Amino acid sequence: MAIFQKLATGPMAVHELAGTLPVSRPAVSQHLRVLKDAGLVSDSKRGTRRVYRVNPAGIALLRAHFDRFWAQALNAFEVSVEPHTTDTKREKYVTDRRRSSRK
């Protein structure tokens, strides 16, 4: 996130990015890789440097995803406001016992 924020101030090379952050350059590289895989940033070679910039298309996609999320959440609240006889009966005795195992 912090890396992404920095990139949002303009395209930067890896070592510049690392210079402004409290982590090593390889750490930054690793983060950039996942951001790139997620389509949120793009890169281009520039001499020995590799310049990264935010990718508007990826951002738009993620944003859309979130927007649907908010809509769903708020809509759910709307519905729940209607009186809606929540008549949940007591059920027949189940204590903490788990049903799915997880080694």
Added chain:
Amino acid sequence: MAIFQKLATGPMAVHELAGTLPVSRPAVSQHLRVLKDAGLVSDSKRGTRRVYRVNPAGIALLRAHFDRFWAQALNAFEVSVEPHTTDTKREKYVTDRRRSSRK
């Protein structure tokens, strides 16, 4: 997140939530606590049950936060498009050595 999604389908008691998810009830309780601390859900006692529902105010806040984030990111791209003589000089020799320590 999964918990929040479930809650978005309507208010629910803790044990109901846990019933639909692959984790134990206490785990759900713990998640609900952080969601509540974050102001994203609210709760109300209902007999021995505690019913949780999404909190529109908290959601709106988070949403606004994200919206500023997107705006910033996209705006940054706009700027970077202008030719902008990126004339970064080579600097004077710094290899990987870290400068901030972290025990």
Added chain:
DNA sequence: TTTATCCGTAAGCTATAGCTTACGGATAGT
């Protein structure tokens, strides 16, 4: 061709997010 710079990747370590089990308190039914 040698040396400095910039990078990515792999291996190894560590802090911790997120789980489970265990317990006790509170309410409702009998």
Added chain:
DNA sequence: ACTATCCGTAAGCTATAGCTTACGGATAAA
């Protein structure tokens, strides 16, 4: 009063996200 249900919290464990160090390959400058 006793018992079943529903819940929160604490303690302990484990998988893993995210770091560092170490290395080698590529470009640029000399």
